[in-house]
Amino acid sequence: MSMSKLGLMALWTATTFTLAISGNAQDLGQVVSESDLAKWDISIGPDGVGLPAGSGSAAEGETVWLEQCSACHGEKGKGGPAGDLVGGIGTLTRPDHVKTVGSFWPYSTTLYDYVRRAMPYYAPGSLADDEVYAVVAYLLSQNEIISDSAVMDATSLPEVEMPNADGFISYWPSPETEN
Amino acid sequence: MTSTKSLPLGSEERAAGNGLISRRWLLRTGLPAVGALGLSSEMSRAEELRVPDWSSTPGLDLTSYGQPSPFENEVVRPTLPLFPEGIGDGSGVSFTPLEKLAGTITPNGLFFERHHSGIPEIAPEEHRLAIHGLVERPLVFTVEALLRYPMVTRTCFIECAGNSLFNSMDEPQQRTAGEIHGLIGNAEWTGVSLAHLLNEAGVSPSAKWLVAEGGDAAKMSRSIPIEKVIDGDAFIALYQNGERIRPEQGYPMRLVLPGWQGSMNVKWLRRIKVVSAPVHTKDETSKYTLLQKDGKSRQFTYEMGVKSVITSPSPGREPGAQGLYQISGLAWSGAGRVTKVEVSADGGSSWAEALIPDQTPARALTRFQLPWVWQGQSATLMSRATDETGAVQPTREAWYEPYAPNQLFHQNAIQAWAVSSSGGISNVYV
Numbered sequence: 001m002s003m004s005k006l007g008l009m010a011l012w013t014a015t016t017f018t019l020a021i022s023g024n025a026q027d028l029g030q031v032v033s034e035s036d037l038a039k040w041d042i043s044i045g046p047d048g049v050g051l052p053a054g055s056g057s058a059a060e061g062e063t064v065w066l067e068q069c070s071a072c073h074g075e076k077g078k079g080g081p082a083g084d085l086v087g088g089i090g091t092l093t094r095p096d097h098v099k100t101v102g103s104f105w106p107y108s109t110t111l112y113d114y115v116r117r118a119m120p121y122y123a124p125g126s127l128a129d130d131e132v133y134a135v136v137a138y139l140l141s142q143n144e145i146i147s148d149s150a151v152m153d154a155t156s157l158p159e160v161e162m163p164n165a166d167g168f169i170s171y172w173p174s175p176e177t178e179n
Numbered sequence: 180m181t182s183t184k185s186l187p188l189g190s191e192e193r194a195a196g197n198g199l200i201s202r203r204w205l206l207r208t209g210l211p212a213v214g215a216l217g218l219s220s221e222m223s224r225a226e227e228l229r230v231p232d233w234s235s236t237p238g239l240d241l242t243s244y245g246q247p248s249p250f251e252n253e254v255v256r257p258t259l260p261l262f263p264e265g266i267g268d269g270s271g272v273s274f275t276p277l278e279k280l281a282g283t284i285t286p287n288g289l290f291f292e293r294h295h296s297g298i299p300e301i302a303p304e305e306h307r308l309a310i311h312g313l314v315e316r317p318l319v320f321t322v323e324a325l326l327r328y329p330m331v332t333r334t335c336f337i338e339c340a341g342n343s344l345f346n347s348m349d350e351p352q353q354r355t356a357g358e359i360h361g362l363i364g365n366a367e368w369t370g371v372s373l374a375h376l377l378n379e380a381g382v383s384p385s386a387k388w389l390v391a392e393g394g395d396a397a398k399m400s401r402s403i404p405i406e407k408v409i410d411g412d413a414f415i416a417l418y419q420n421g422e423r424i425r426p427e428q429g430y431p432m433r434l435v436l437p438g439w440q441g442s443m444n445v446k447w448l449r450r451i452k453v454v455s456a457p458v459h460t461k462d463e464t465s466k467y468t469l470l471q472k473d474g475k476s477r478q479f480t481y482e483m484g485v486k487s488v489i490t491s492p493s494p495g496r497e498p499g500a501q502g503l504y505q506i507s508g509l510a511w512s513g514a515g516r517v518t519k520v521e522v523s524a525d526g527g528s529s530w531a532e533a534l535i536p537d538q539t540p541a542r543a544l545t546r547f548q549l550p551w552v553w554q555g556q557s558a559t560l561m562s563r564a565t566d567e568t569g570a571v572q573p574t575r576e577a578w579y580e581p582y583a584p585n586q587l588f589h590q591n592a593i594q595a596w597a598v599s600s601s602g603g604i605s606n607v608y609v
Contacts, residue, residue, distance in 0.1 A: 027379060028320065028324035028325075028327055028328065028379075029310070029316075029318030029319060029320050029324065029376065029379050030318065030319045030320070030321075030324075031316050031317065031318060032309065032311070032317050032318060032319040033317070034311060034317060037309055037311055037317060040309060040392075040449065040450055041311070041450075041452065042392075042398070043390045043392070043400060043452055043454075043458050043460075044458065045454070045456065045458045045459075046456075046458070046459050072266050072267075081262060081266045082262060082266050082267055092470060092476075092583075093472070093474035095583065095584050097470065097474075097583055099465070099470070101465075104464075104465060105461075105464055105465055106459060106464055107459050107464070109459075110459050110460060110461055110464055110465070113400075113458070113460060113461070114460070114461040117397075117400065118295070118296065118396070118397050118398060118461075121267055121270075121296070124296070124396050124397075124398070167474065167475055167476055168468065168475070168476050168477075168478040169475050169476065169477055170478055170479050171477050171478065171479050171480040171481075172404055172479035172481060173404070173406070175477075
């Protein structure tokens with residue numbers, strides 16, 4: 001092969017390579033719309049961002065609870081084999097403290113997020129959004145955080161003040177000063 | 180070679196009380212001769228060597244995937260389901276059998292597990308990783324696409340925040356080193372820089388946190404400060420110790436955040452959402468937080484503290500005949516390199532520095548060792564690690580000081596093993 005041909009080949013290789021890596025280095029991701037992501041985008045922030053439409057009350061939630069949850073978490077959210085979700089409010093300073101959704105969780109939105117993503121244990125994602133609101137309302141009312149008749153939806157749920165809302169000290173990036 | 184026999188066992192060799200020998204012996208001449216240690220130098224006699232069958236006939240055929248020797252079939256992960264049968268099958272842990280392993284790399288089949296809803300059987304061609312939220316272009320990646328990116332390779336440990344939880348209990352639990360401290364594994368991971376993928380999606384200036392989520396039935400999800408990713412060391416691992424990640428470790432991909440709580444190293448990673456504030460998932464509020472005596476709880480305690488454990492001698496690795504032994508163990512820190520490991524044989528009254536490599540790796544396991552003479556004396560063996568930030572592994576009492584009873588996370592207190600005069604070993608609190 002002549003020198004000039006080799007030179008040309010080198011130039012050709014260099015050009016295509018430059019073209020291939022211009023802009024972002026690889027760009028192998030496929031663009032996707034947020035609506036196509038909807039079924040996966042199940043994160044809910046403490047401000048309620050991400051909560052779906054729909055609503056439910058504690059009374060409706062009791063039915064869901066007895067059918068879908070009580071076998072593992074107890075008839076009224078206590079004493080089941082998968083752990084208590086009700087009670088213990090005011091015990092956190094005691095050696096025999098009891099951590100539950102009611103006594104320990106700082107945000108009500110976490111309950112919606114978690115139940116929808118992971119419960120009931122053997123069929124996560126099987127509850128309708130209204131049923132999740134209802135069972136969340138049931139647990140909050142069993143914990144006497146909301147009244148039996150309160151309806152939970154995307155507006156009312158984030159407004160629920162949890163008993164331990166001020167109970168956490170952030171250690172990132174460094175320990176928050178305690179007050 | 181050098182006759183060490185004639186060397187007297189002076190104060191230089193006795194590094195600390197109750198039989199600890201200076202690590203200088205390991206550096207200089209190898210092992211001290213038994214005579215120098217004042218031990219009986221009478222040698223035992225071997226039997227006549229015979230030719231075994233396997234030296235006389237061809238062995239087994241080739242194997243497409245190698246397995247350990249059948250004689251090693253007790254080197255397994257002890258498993259511990261966390262719920263009664265039918266209540267939470269698949270939610271549990273299995274422990275790396277630390278006391279049965281050597282070196283620092285955890286074999287893939289023995290790397291600890293913690294699943295919150297079992298191991299999903301993911302078909303790689305159907306798996307997707309989505310990156311969205313506060314980005315210019317939400318993106319979806321196939322596994323095939325990710326395999327085409329430049330790869331980073333790094334060795335680091337992953338430790339469950341609940342590791343060593345048994346030592347938080349009121350009474351010392353009689354379990355092996357692995358069954359207490361084995362919710363840790365150390366591997367060489369290979370994968371794609373997450374910062375690289377975020378750049379491709381175009382991160383908005385208001386982005387401060389990421390939410391990482393797994394594709395298992397628990398959809399484990401954790402908020403992660405963006406600093407760990409942009410200018411940090413986070414990456415998406417596709418390979419573990421050279422082979423594709425095993426299903427129980429997150430196949431086809433897991434997030435790796437070197438030095439940080441295991442549960443943030445999300446397995447079966449399917450989604451990264453870029454957000455402006457943490458979302459306070461169940462596993463960063465209800466769990467993986469630490470309740471203090473005053474009723475307040477520590478949250479976002481990401482880094483795993485400096486820690487060490489003696490793996491031999493330990494329960495199951497008892498000394499047999501009296502004589503010279505090597506105390507050996509593992510040390511690590513989520514903050515960086517281990518700079519010192521000290522060993523005590525007298526319950527912490529005196530300490531000797533153990534031998535560690537000159538260059539210890541950051542956020543990866545370090546092996547330490549120190550010679551020890553056991554002449555049937557009772558002893559309490561302990562190890563204490565220090566890391567490059569100057570942090571020293573605390574006593575159990577000091578560790579527990581701020582916390583309410585039964586706090587199970589980030590337990591990095593000094594482990595004590597009591598050796599009895601008959602050579603039995605038990606877990607003790609000192």
